[in-house]
Amino acid sequence: MQKKFTRAFSFFLFVSLLVFTGPVHLTAQTAEDSGEPAVTFEGIPVPVVSSKAAVVIDEDTGTVLFTKNPDLEIPPASLTKLMTIYLALSEVKAGTISLDQEIIPPRESWAINQPPRSSLMFLADGQRTTLRELLLGLAVPSGNDAAIAVALAIAPTVRDFTDMMNNQAQALGLENTHFDEPSGISEFNMTTAEDFARFCRIYIQTFPEALQEFHSVPEFAYPKAENVAPVFRSRPGTIVQRNNNRLLGTVEGVDGLKTGYIDESGYNLAVTAQRGDSRFIAVILGGSGDQMRNQDGKTLINWAFSNFQTIKPQEPELEAQRIWKGKTDYVGIRTDDPLDFTATADRAAEMYTKTEITNLLIAPLPAGSRVGDLVYYDSMGELRRVPLVTSADIEKGGFFKEVYDSIRLLFLKK
Numbered sequence: 001m002q003k004k005f006t007r008a009f010s011f012f013l014f015v016s017l018l019v020f021t022g023p024v025h026l027t028a029q030t031a032e033d034s035g036e037p038a039v040t041f042e043g044i045p046v047p048v049v050s051s052k053a054a055v056v057i058d059e060d061t062g063t064v065l066f067t068k069n070p071d072l073e074i075p076p077a078s079l080t081k082l083m084t085i086y087l088a089l090s091e092v093k094a095g096t097i098s099l100d101q102e103i104i105p106p107r108e109s110w111a112i113n114q115p116p117r118s119s120l121m122f123l124a125d126g127q128r129t130t131l132r133e134l135l136l137g138l139a140v141p142s143g144n145d146a147a148i149a150v151a152l153a154i155a156p157t158v159r160d161f162t163d164m165m166n167n168q169a170q171a172l173g174l175e176n177t178h179f180d181e182p183s184g185i186s187e188f189n190m191t192t193a194e195d196f197a198r199f200c201r202i203y204i205q206t207f208p209e210a211l212q213e214f215h216s217v218p219e220f221a222y223p224k225a226e227n228v229a230p231v232f233r234s235r236p237g238t239i240v241q242r243n244n245n246r247l248l249g250t251v252e253g254v255d256g257l258k259t260g261y262i263d264e265s266g267y268n269l270a271v272t273a274q275r276g277d278s279r280f281i282a283v284i285l286g287g288s289g290d291q292m293r294n295q296d297g298k299t300l301i302n303w304a305f306s307n308f309q310t311i312k313p314q315e316p317e318l319e320a321q322r323i324w325k326g327k328t329d330y331v332g333i334r335t336d337d338p339l340d341f342t343a344t345a346d347r348a349a350e351m352y353t354k355t356e357i358t359n360l361l362i363a364p365l366p367a368g369s370r371v372g373d374l375v376y377y378d379s380m381g382e383l384r385r386v387p388l389v390t391s392a393d394i395e396k397g398g399f400f401k402e403v404y405d406s407i408r409l410l411f412l413k414k
Contacts, residue, residue: 037068041344047303051296052266052286053193056303059201059272059279060310063342066300070194073176074285077260077268078119078142078244079196080184082203083165085135085214088150089207090168092131097153099132108158109149115185118144121222122239126229133222139210140220141241142259147183158182174199187264197283200257200270204281211272215256218243246290247271251298253305257281259293267293273301277312280304311348311383313339316374318355323394324405326363332391335374341384348378355388360409364396 037046037054040063053069091097105123107113114120121143123129131153137146151161158181165179174195180188191199204211221240225233244259253273260268267287273280282300287293320330357372369390376383396402 037066039066040064041308044307044344045303047299049284049296049299050288050292051284054282054284054296054300055193055197056280056282056300057197057201058308058310058342059204059281060312060340061338061342062198062201064194064197065280065304065308065342067194071176071192072285073190073192074268075187075189075262075265076177076184076191076196076285077189077262077265078184079191079258079260079268079270079283080179080182080189081138081142081147081260082200082258082270083168083179084147084150084161084182085138085210086199086203086207087161087164087168088131088135088154089210091154097131099135100130101153103129103131103134103149103153105129105145105149106152109145109152111143111145114144114148118183118185119244120144121146121220123149124223126232127223127227129223129227133227135214136217136220137222139214139258140217140243142244144183144185147181151182169199172199172202184260185262187262191285193283193285196270196285197281200272200281200283204256204272204279211255211257215245215258216243216248216254218248245269245271246294247297247301251301254301261290269293269297271297271301273305275305276309278305278308278310280308305345307345308342309345309348311341311343311351311376313351313353313376315339316353318374318388321357321361321371323361323363323365324409325397325402326365326394327397327401328394331361331365331394333371333388334391336368336370336387336389339386341376343383347380348376348383351376351378351383353377357388360412361390361394363394365390365394367391367393 039046049068053072055070056066057064092099105127109123111120111122119142121137121141123145134146134150137143151158155161162179162181169177177191177195180186219240219242221238223236224238225236228236247254253275256272257270267290269284271282284296318333320332323331354375356375367390370387372388373385374388375385
């Protein structure tokens with residue numbers, strides 16, 4: 001009898017566990033699968049991406065075209081070096097340092113003092129280099145030694161420079177990005193595909209020249225004769241390294257940006273390409289291998305250009321609008337948003353616009369008041385609406401002007 005009761009109780013406990021723990025497992029599974037690939041335009045095919053996380057955006061408009069686990073936190077690995085370069089170029093722009101300033105690599109930056117398995121520029125004792133060379137050493141062979149040298153050329157310590165990186169990330173609104181050091185070797189650096197895609201857009205728009213000067217350079221040779229002591233100049237031991245971004249020269253229009261890998265992150269890639277008026281950015285995190293990362297990058301860039309385009313309309317000539325009961329009879333209007341927008345590849349072959357004023361304009365009316373929309377159309381329908389606002393303050397007219405316009409408005413409304 002006791003055995004039967006024990007078996008019955010065990011069965012009851014087993015069923016209860018299934019019932020009560022079932023939702024927990026379902027919730028966990030749902031959370032894990034919540035990052036299904038998504039396209040922000042209906043009717044566009046979803047690309048197949050093997051990496052854990054990815055985001056594709058239009059560099060000009062910031063429009064997000066594709067996401068997969070955009071908020072999944074993953075160490076950026078050597079993508080971290082893009083923030084290091086960004087800060088260095090910011091200091092150049094501010095005039096605190098120059099690209100051609102001579103730098104003696106400090107002991108902390110020498111290649112022999114970097115962690116095992118580091119990618120290197122091969123800085124060493126007795127060398128002289130420039131900030132320009134260090135940035136090339138970051139962008140092309142992804143030298144961890146170059147990252148330390150850049151940090152110490154700008155800040156008193158590597159920790160001080162890292163604080164600058166985090167302050168900059170916060171200032172740029174990168175809420176899910178944190179840096180532990182400037183090279184990317186630490187597993188405690190952290191970002192998301194969405195955050196880093198936004199950062200890449202800011203980076204390109206702030207320093208567009210960096211693509212040609214650093215990120216699209218196919219190879220880097222260091223040290224050269226001028227970098228070493230006179231006694232070694234006949235045999236400087238130059239090492240030539242290829243750019244780690246294998247999509248350069250193999251995918252049309254690719255001119256940046258950076259690869260990254262540590263065990264804790266998997267294979268990462270920030271890639272950008274321009275064809276015609278369109279430039280797209282893809283950020284891929286958590287790839288399972290170098291070839292898979294490159295295939296994901298190629299897939300996403302080609303998919304973006306096959307399905308989307310950046311439309312850059314010319315600034316329209318907008319007619320002044322009638323305003324009632326004001327000191328003047330007309331007020332100028334202007335667009336209140338950028339005109340550029342992202343459209344699918346099959347749209348906007350021929351465009352036309354209409355100005356839609358929503359209501360009668362009656363003074364007083366401050367500058368910047370929303371009065372309607374500029375609407376872009378093509379043969380398939382509406383493409384985009386851009387807000388229209390007043391370009392000047394319009395004060396209320398005198399008593400007789402108000403009475404006169406009020407009478408005229410009565411007839412207009414009939």
